[in-house]
Amino acid sequence: MKHLNKLFAAVVLFCGLSSQAQDSNNPWAISFGANAVDTRVSAATKVEDQISQYFNVEDNWNILPSISYINVSRHVGGNFSFGVTGTVNKIKKFVNPRTTEPGDYTVTNPGDLSYYSADGIIKYDFLKGYIVQPYVHVGGGYTWFGDASYGTANAGLGLTFWFSEMVGLTLQSTYKQSFDERSERPLVAVNDNVPSHLQHFAGLTFKFGGKDTDGDGIYDKDDACPEVAGLKQFNGCPDTDGDGIVDGSDACPEVAGLAEFQGCPDTDGDGIADKDDACPDVAGPKSLQGCPDKDGDGVADKNDKCPDVAGPKENAGCPWPDTDGDGVLDKDDKCPDVKGTVANNGCPEISEEQILKLNAYAKTILFNSGKATFQQQTFPVLQSIVAILKEYPSSKFSIEGHTDSDGKDALNQKLSEDRAGAVKNYLTENGIAADRLTSVGFGESKPIDTNKTKKGKANNRRVEVKLVK
Template sequence: MKHLNKLFALLLLLGLSSQAQDSDNKWAISFGANAVDGARVSAAESVKNQFSQYFDAKKYWSIIPSVSTISVSRYVGDNFTFGVTGSVNKITKLVADRQEINYQSVYNVTNPGDLMYYAVDGTVKYSFMSLIKSKVIDPSAHVGGGYTWFGDASAGTINGGLGLTFWLSKQVGLTFTSTYKHSFDDTRVANVDVPTHMQHFAGLTFKFGAKDTDGDGIYDKYDACPEVAGPKEFNGCPDTDGDKIIDKDDACPDTPGLAQFQGCPDTDGDGVADKDDACPDEAGVVALGGCPDKDGDGIADKSDKCPDVKGPKENGGCPWPDRDGDKVLDKDDKCPDVAGTVANQGCPEVTEEAIKRLNDYAKTILFDTAKSSFQKQTYPVLEAITSILKEYPYSNFSIEGHTDSDGKDAANQTLSENRATAVKDYLVEHGIAASRLTSAGYGETKPIDTNKTKAGKANNRRVEVKLVK
């Protein structure tokens, strides 16, 4: 058996440079037993007789009870493999010659004694597995050549044969082959010649070479996620949450979700993924980040101070008030507590009656002679004018001073201006905004009565209050 160890070492070395098994697992190695048909095939006179007793193993086959054959092969492509096979046997049944007895061929089988058999063969095999579209049954044919030692004799052979492998799994198969080995020796003397013979093999074949880094049963070349185990239906990529979206494309790989949200859930069904939904448990509006807006005013209920009534964002989602009910909202109403008109920005319009009252009071303003200071009895009149102006806080007024024709024109002009200014200053001091008031003096240029009578002059010496529009 020392020769067997040497043979196996030689075959392994040769196998590294030979060619293999399929496009995924390019390498294959086979172990098993071989049987040598003791040259009966070369003793027969016809092809019919050569194979007529093919299965008569008990009479013609030499077998040793151990692993006696090793093969290494590599896939070349297009269903072809190239392999190297080494085998060892002990010939115990050798057909010495053939005789014709009663018109039948009789083969004389002898035991040549200690006749060891060694063979190294190169094989080109073609697999018919893809042609019959099977994943289990793998028939094949092979040709090649080799060198055989028959005891002390040795010779080269030309080989051909058939094989059949039943693949028990993707990488393990049960293999049977029969090989016809044609030798060019003409005699069949032990230790002298190598006769043409048949050799049979039965054993296990192991394919290897394909890489499956993550061990998920999908080879790396087909595995979309070669470093992470995953099912075949997703090309080897994992789907941790089972939502049919692989983890590498799943924005929420640990939580089942929807494809439209890259695998993330939408618990409230409002069209906004939970991860982006500010209100994930309440159906809402996409534009509001998934939060509800019951009153439809564009403000999420959680931020709406009046969630059941429409209102502007500027007022916290509540409608603007109109306290005085004049149809001018308080935010635009310059007089929010007093009913007015839209044209006057929510403030009451100054009526003709109010202007008449102002001027009735203004006519009774009394000044010290030739001065702009007020007589004592005039202060209640000024207070009444002030009160009326406060009723119209957003109306503007002009205070006008006039004199009679007594005295010089220039002096009268100055006096009228000073008296109008005095009235204006009083009103400002008592709460009327200066921006609402202007003053002007017209001297004796705008009389309303004759200056020839004392009564007429009294009417011309006056202060008038006018509405500025």
């Protein structure tokens, strides 16, 4: 019993080491089952005798009818694993070579001789990933054989049949070469040495230690999305809408779409993803965010006030009107309600005849003597001038005031300026835009007649209206 305690103490010690199972997904493995001890290998002197007696279970194998071995191992990389094995047994069949004749042996019962072993094992697996997985192993350990105990060097073969990814049946045979020199001498007490021997194992193997946090069947170490259940083809990441694009790369993870649109749909097939399409159910050009443009004027139908007639964007997709029909569009027509000429921005151009008429009226403007105030009979004349100017709303005019030579020059200059200004003020007060008019006084500097006669002086006292071009 004291040796059994030693065995399990050794197993616990080795379990704390970094050792190996079958693969990196489930790095740990535990195996347990029955073992058989066969001492004939140390008695047979010929290889053929050893082979022929290999399966002689009835005569040579010592089997304890219970769970009699346990192995704990861990994957260490590649096809290698490292583990520890502990076994217990009872030796009732001891093949004794201790006779005087070479090759002669006897099978004796040493009386339930106790057997314990604790071994380290380095295993190399072949055909990883297959249902049937053979392996070779080497190692060493310590064996308690009755009252004797000695170290051994071990090597052997094994085979695991995997019922599932996690559970398998393991069969193994191990040759243990004893370092006890007494084991080679005949006629030595059975329980006083540790002979070289074969040990066979049959048991179940369980792999464990793999972590699958999200439970999607893909281990965390291989799972690109370990916290969220996903699909194997996407390394464990989900594809909620099932469009073949993982949610992490899918701009529309809840709606199935196309790879070219990062997983988003294009319902109308216009080459614009619905999420970027202002009209997702009707095909349209990219330049209009996927909305149609029936009249081809560059204004989407939904924003086009004239969707069937081409028109500029500035006019909400409608053609510009030409209200007065003068060939100048209202947007460019300075006089949209009055027919004019293109050269004058849609406004009528004042004729020379009208200019002469204006000046004819201007000559009849009468001021109170020496003042810039109008005589009463002048107001109808001024209204006639207003009427003409309104017919040509884009034309600009200069109002010029003149005097005769009577009086001082400075006074005449000021009087001419005041009278020209008075005409301008009257015109603006009666609806003529101020920016269309300027006024200037020339005093007595520009006479048109002689200042030596009364009639000549009357002609020089005048107001003129000139077109500003």
